[in-house]
Amino acid sequence: MTEIKAMNGIKTIRCYDDFIKSLFMTGMSMGGPNDEHVFSLCNFFGDEIEWHTEKPDTDPWEWRMRVLNERDDIAYGKLFFKKSGYITKDWFPYFYAARRDKTSLEEAYAEGKISQPAKLIYEILKEERTMPLHLLKSAGGFSKENKAAFERGLTELQMKMYITMCGQKRKRSEKGEEYGWSSTVFCLVEDFFTEDILEEAGHIDGEAAFWKISEQIVRFNPKADPKKVKKFVLG
Structure with a gap:
């Protein structure tokens, strides 16, 4: 041993x-x-x-x-x-402050720091709050041809602390029956941790x-x- x-x-x-x-x-x-x-x-x-x-x-x-x-006290993702x-949870506010430094996604996009695919993914999640990867890809109109752009956008948003993984969910057929492998679910960082965590980050x-x-x-x-x-x- x-x-x-x-x-x-x-x-x-x-x-x-x-x-x-x-x-x-x-x-x-x-x-x-x-x-x-x-x-x-x-x-x-x-x-x-x-x-x-x-x-x-x-x-x-x-x-x-x-x-x-x-x-509810550990973030996991890329x-x-x-x-x-x-x-x-104790260290997340420091990473949030170091990487975002109080910059909204809209501001980051205007400054050229966020790609168009990442912005599209973010806007969908901002509207839906949580969504499995396969539905997120479909909602954004990402096809097999632009799969790489979709994956880069997801990684970009996680690395910059705008979205995070929040669980798994299996696909459902038209009859409502689950099938296949589980799909990763994403949400906004603001919906993952409690408000006080991000408020703390705002003071760092x-x-x-x-x-x-x-x-x-x-x-x-x-x-x-x-x-x-x-x-x-x-x-």
């Missing part, structure tokens, strides 16, 4: 509950391996942890939806390097937020490359 050296209180992760405790200790983590060499709790997984076994207690792939279905990641200076997150990362990975840390924080 592999034992992993504890770092600042993080011990070997052997199950979902261990992962949650460690996540609240760190506040953030890549969803997969630490390929960018910034920070991932995957570095602390013990031998018990196995991907894609569908075992809810020891399969990290199952944990993505468990945090969304069972909790958050770091256009890859999956987790951010706890973007640059101060950047340094606070950076210090937390270095606490758990003193060897992190400053350039990679900057990209991790700012998206």
Whole structure:
């Protein structure tokens, strides 16, 4: 059995509950391996942890939806390097402040910081509040030919903290019967966390937020490359 050296209180992760405790200790983590060499709790997984076994207690792939279905204090989505990641409620206001810095999507679009596909997706969610991926794609008129633009828009909005994943939902036939694989459901960030979380973010200076997150990362990975840390924080 592999034992992993504890770092600042993080011990070997052997199950979902261990992962949650460690996540609240760190506040953030890549969803997969630490390929960018910034920070991932995957570095602390013990031998018990196995991907894609569908075992809810020891399969990290199952944990993505468990945090969304069972909790209201952890965000999950494409958050770091256009890859999956987790951010706890306590740290979300700092990322929100660092990446958005009180800029609305309309302002960001006018400044050329948001693409047209991303704006379209956002407007649909602003109207519908929540929507599964397959219906969102249909509502936006995205075909197979512009699938890549749709996926880039979704990632862009998650990275810039405008939308987030909020669960899963299966497709329904004309008879109302569920079928096929579950589809990821998205919503606006404003509809995911309670109002006080985003209100807190509004009182945090973007640059101060950047340094606070950076210090937390270095606490758990003193060897992190400053350039990679900057990209991790700012998206």
